[in-house]
Amino acid sequence: MLSPEQKYDLVARRQSFLTPEDAESLKKLLSEKEQPKIAWETAPTGKPHVGYFVPLTKLVDFLRAGLHVTVYYMDVYGFIVNYIHSMETVEYRRQYYHHLVSAILTSLGVPLENMHFVNESSLSYDPAFVKDSHKLCAIMTQQDAKDITDEVGQTKMLSPMLCAVQQSLSEPYLDLDIQFGGEDQVGLFNHAKRFIPLLGYRQREHVMNVIVAGLDGLKMSSSKPAETKIEFLDPPSVVAAKISAASCPAGEVAQNGVLGMLRDVLVPISEQRLERLRGQTGAHVTEGKDLHAVQRPFATVDAPEGSIFSIGGRHFPSYEALEKGFVSGVIGPEDLKAAVVAAFNEVLAPIQDIYTKSRAWQEVEELAYPGGCNGH
Amino acid sequence: MLSPEQKYDLVARRQSFLTPEDAESLKKLLSEKEQPKIAWETAPTGKPHVGYFVPLTKLVDFLRAGLHVTVYYMDVYGFIVNYIHSMETVEYRRQYYHHLVSAILTSLGVPLENMHFVNESSLSYDPAFVKDSHKLCAIMTQQDAKDITDEVGQTKMLSPMLCAVQQSLSEPYLDLDIQFGGEDQVGLFNHAKRFIPLLGYRQREHVMNVIVAGLDGLKMSSSKPAETKIEFLDPPSVVAAKISAASCPAGEVAQNGVLGMLRDVLVPISEQRLERLRGQTGAHVTEGKDLHAVQRPFATVDAPEGSIFSIGGRHFPSYEALEKGFVSGVIGPEDLKAAVVAAFNEVLAPIQDIYTKSRAWQEVEELAYPGGCNGH
Numbered sequence: 001m002l003s004p005e006q007k008y009d010l011v012a013r014r015q016s017f018l019t020p021e022d023a024e025s026l027k028k029l030l031s032e033k034e035q036p037k038i039a040w041e042t043a044p045t046g047k048p049h050v051g052y053f054v055p056l057t058k059l060v061d062f063l064r065a066g067l068h069v070t071v072y073y074m075d076v077y078g079f080i081v082n083y084i085h086s087m088e089t090v091e092y093r094r095q096y097y098h099h100l101v102s103a104i105l106t107s108l109g110v111p112l113e114n115m116h117f118v119n120e121s122s123l124s125y126d127p128a129f130v131k132d133s134h135k136l137c138a139i140m141t142q143q144d145a146k147d148i149t150d151e152v153g154q155t156k157m158l159s160p161m162l163c164a165v166q167q168s169l170s171e172p173y174l175d176l177d178i179q180f181g182g183e184d185q186v187g188l189f190n191h192a193k194r195f196i197p198l199l200g201y202r203q204r205e206h207v208m209n210v211i212v213a214g215l216d217g218l219k220m221s222s223s224k225p226a227e228t229k230i231e232f233l234d235p236p237s238v239v240a241a242k243i244s245a246a247s248c249p250a251g252e253v254a255q256n257g258v259l260g261m262l263r264d265v266l267v268p269i270s271e272q273r274l275e276r277l278r279g280q281t282g283a284h285v286t287e288g289k290d291l292h293a294v295q296r297p298f299a300t301v302d303a304p305e306g307s308i309f310s311i312g313g314r315h316f317p318s319y320e321a322l323e324k325g326f327v328s329g330v331i332g333p334e335d336l337k338a339a340v341v342a343a344f345n346e347v348l349a350p351i352q353d354i355y356t357k358s359r360a361w362q363e364v365e366e367l368a369y370p371g372g373c374n375g376h
Numbered sequence: 377m378l379s380p381e382q383k384y385d386l387v388a389r390r391q392s393f394l395t396p397e398d399a400e401s402l403k404k405l406l407s408e409k410e411q412p413k414i415a416w417e418t419a420p421t422g423k424p425h426v427g428y429f430v431p432l433t434k435l436v437d438f439l440r441a442g443l444h445v446t447v448y449y450m451d452v453y454g455f456i457v458n459y460i461h462s463m464e465t466v467e468y469r470r471q472y473y474h475h476l477v478s479a480i481l482t483s484l485g486v487p488l489e490n491m492h493f494v495n496e497s498s499l500s501y502d503p504a505f506v507k508d509s510h511k512l513c514a515i516m517t518q519q520d521a522k523d524i525t526d527e528v529g530q531t532k533m534l535s536p537m538l539c540a541v542q543q544s545l546s547e548p549y550l551d552l553d554i555q556f557g558g559e560d561q562v563g564l565f566n567h568a569k570r571f572i573p574l575l576g577y578r579q580r581e582h583v584m585n586v587i588v589a590g591l592d593g594l595k596m597s598s599s600k601p602a603e604t605k606i607e608f609l610d611p612p613s614v615v616a617a618k619i620s621a622a623s624c625p626a627g628e629v630a631q632n633g634v635l636g637m638l639r640d641v642l643v644p645i646s647e648q649r650l651e652r653l654r655g656q657t658g659a660h661v662t663e664g665k666d667l668h669a670v671q672r673p674f675a676t677v678d679a680p681e682g683s684i685f686s687i688g689g690r691h692f693p694s695y696e697a698l699e700k701g702f703v704s705g706v707i708g709p710e711d712l713k714a715a716v717v718a719a720f721n722e723v724l725a726p727i728q729d730i731y732t733k734s735r736a737w738q739e740v741e742e743l744a745y746p747g748g749c750n751g752h
Contacts, residue, residue, distance in 0.1 A: 141534060
């Protein structure tokens with residue numbers, strides 16, 4: 001049984017908040033409520049890249065803290081935000097996302113029966129939801145609708161103006177206590193925080209994870225060139241080639257895409273693996289039960305206990321120690337890249353194995369992304 | 377049995393079209409379809425003034441032509457366009473409108489069982505409607521949403537941006553053949569004409585009536601001062617005082633509010649009464665059956681057959697003849713005003729009689745317009 005402080009530390013690690021008061025408010029919630037409900041909300045648009053590891057790895061922490069965890073597929077949002085692909089295509093994308101998300105969660109040691117999966121379309125055609133959406137539109141300005149993201153702010157089309165309404169209403173309609181997403185959701189979370197109470201519902205908590213940079217050291221995005229990001233189905237040779245070509249100047253941390261990938265994607269996975277080996281899984285007692293092989297941290301077997309990464313024969317107990325080693329020149333770019341390639345290929349292998357064996361996933365891929373195009 | 381030409385003449389009299397081709401297209405529809413469906417769509421907002429006589433009198437023509445006639449109360453539209461009054465208040469306004477519209481139609485000789493009354497909210501929370509509204513939003517620009525009316529074009533609020541979507545979708549969801557409204561609906565009708573086919577539905581016909589000017593000779597509106605318009609529940613003395621004070625320069629037609637009221641409101645009613653006396657009610661065989669007294673045209677009993685107005689002892693067979701008499705000075709402003717006061721008080725009396733006897737209508741009035749305010 002975890003203490004409220006332990007729960008908070010698990011939920012909040014590596015996360016940011018809209019305001020400092022929000023951290024206090026989350027602490028209070030976790031000490032008062034038995035099993036708070038949290039949802040990660042994702043709109044099925046372009047093909048996910050490995051940046052999706054960041055929130056999905058975080059779901060493991062939420063399960064360990066005893067939260068009721070939902071993946072909310074925002075299919076209606078995916079349609080209204082893109083205003084190009086049909087609702088049928090968006091539905092195929094939702095299925096593609098579900099295949100992928102399920103495979104990633106399985107690879108991270110999450111038994112799928114511990115998870116809840118909800119489609120926005122199963123809630124948002126309810127007359128009560130539609131009435132609330134009209135009420136919300138009636139107290140919002142057009143500028144409030146645009147303020148949520150740059151994408152919505154810049155489009156001249158009408159449907160994206162409804163994105164904030166759809167996502168904010170997920171909080172009461174999923175009966176959430178906490179909405180979780182990336183730091184790029186700050187506009188949406190501020191919108192929900194401000195407007196949901198005006199509809200007579202309680203304000204919810206918001207927790208945000210970092211957005212991992214691309215291999216070019218800049219923002220990773222499905223709309224950027226393939227070589228700037230690693231895709232979940234990239235074969236080992238492609239992963240090696242992309243990382244080999246990536247920006248990684250010796251001793252430099254800023255705009256170093258390889259180091260960022262390691263810090264934001266690989267180290268959190270490695271730390272969770274180490275904790276699982278130690279039995280530190282909190283409320284998530286069945287964590288790892290579906291794994292076919294024991295997962296070890298990205299440290300060699302001869303590394304001292306507590307190592308989370310081995311690079312070029314050296315072993316590090318934390319990302320900070322590793323970064324220090326890179327800055328001081330103890331680790332060079334070639335050793336760093338080799339270790340990152342090996343670790344990525346290890347975390348991608350079980351996901352790619354599920355893909356290879358899933359006819360259903362392969363079939364939906366062509367319907368969701370015809371011609372292999374990532375689209376919008 | 378009316379010929380297609382007779383039907384067309386009835387439907388089209390005093391009406392305008394979006395384009396000349398639309399008149400041809402309506403002619404074709406009336407010659408091909410047994411009982412086309414037409415709807416007059418009204419949003420329950422401010423208290424209706426006597427300008428509502430114009431479309432409601434026109435419904436009599438549609439019934440005579442054998443059309444399936446619906447009054448569509450756009451309650452959702454009434455909420456999203458005002459963004460101030462609650463949905464509960466809008467529902468009371470819808471009930472107020474229904475009391476009033478029913479009373480007016482009864483006073484015009486329409487048995488209510490010949491009419492269809494549909495609330496927008498009974499259709500527009502259907503998941504299929506909501507999906508279509510998302511599809512429509514996805515092919516519209518924000519400017520398309522604003523182009524429908526000045527009111528929507530100027531507001532900074534979000535909900536009015538959905539007005540065009542709600543009203544255009546009424547065409548397929550009411551299974552309409554023709555949408556009917558005032559000339560102030562031109563933006564909305566053009567929107568429906570352009571976008572409804574893009575959703576895969578057929579294009580509908582559109583018929584527009586004139587918008588009657590206020591007693592100041594300018595546009596009548598619920599948001600303008602009470603003395604510029606006659607209200608349905610104005611007692612005879614108030615009607616007399618308002619018309620007495622109205623702009624009516626001798627011999628002048630332009631910006632003459634009294635002459636406009638006569639042309640657009642009273643003469644059409646008088647002509648229909650004369651036709652009913654002659655048995656010219658087309659398919660509308662039960663027209664007048666609920667009337668407590670025989671209604672005569674606004675001509676004295678000694679007037680020659682075919683007179684539609686008697687003013688100061690003179691009798692006129694048409695508005696054109698009457699206007700000519702006013703321009704030439706045969707009729708002076710005082711005589712004109714006296715005749716208009718008398719006619720208005722005659723057409724308002726049966727409506728006010730229904731109001732006086734209806735506890736339900738009186739009760740809903742205070743809920744719909746608290747403190748007597750017309751609101752928006």
